[in-house]
Every structure is written in structure tokens, then in C-alpha cells.
Amino acid sequence: MTFHSNTPALRAAFPGLSLRFADMLAVWHQRRALRYLDDAALRDIGLTREAALREAERAFWDLPRRLHC
Template sequence: MTSPGGARRFVERAFGEVLGMIERHRQRRSLAALDDHLLRDVGLSRTDARREAEKAFWQQ
């Protein structure tokens, strides 16, 4: 049997993972929306940004 504290930690960790996936997805969409000038400012090419933006939300 699982202790209530163990179940709670599991739910908190799972919830944190889901929030992380949502945040990665949001950041990748934002990266894809940057123009070439801004991408150069952060040291990325359009190809780099596209490659990152095409990753699935669960990939790190």
C-alpha cells in the first residue's frame, strides 16, 4: 500500500512534469515566431529555431 505522502509526492511530480511540457511548448512557439534579426541576436539560425520548434512537447 502507498502512503498518502508518497501518493502526494507522485502527483506533485507528475503535475510539475506536465507544467514543464506546457512551458516548453509555449517557448518553442515563441521561438518559431521570432524574426531572423532577433534569432541572430540570440545566436540561432532560422534552421535551428525550426528544428527546435518542431520537437514534440514531451521532448527536452
């Protein structure tokens, strides 16, 4: 799954927010949103309903590997 970071906006809204926590919060919001996409939207992003639900169930601290740097 592709990660789209909202970190700059989050850090602007909450200046004391750490970068890692901001990434975790952004991932949590994105994963939560996957639950509510309809089948057409999931097809557009190349996910099945099952894959979207699996991703949505992942813990917020389980960040994509490229964010661990």
C-alpha cells in the same frame, strides 16, 4: 537551447498541475514562439532560422535533459 521555466507561474495559476506537465507546457510555448521570431531576434539568441524551426518541431514531451531529473 536554453530553457527558461515558467513553471512557478504555471503552478501558481493551476495548483493541481504536475511539475513535469508544467515544464512540458512551458517548453511547448517557448518552442512555438521560436517560429515567430524575426532574423534579428534569432541572431540575438544565437540561432539560425533552420535551428529555430528544428527546435520548434520537437515534441512537447521531448524536454531538455536537465529537466528529466
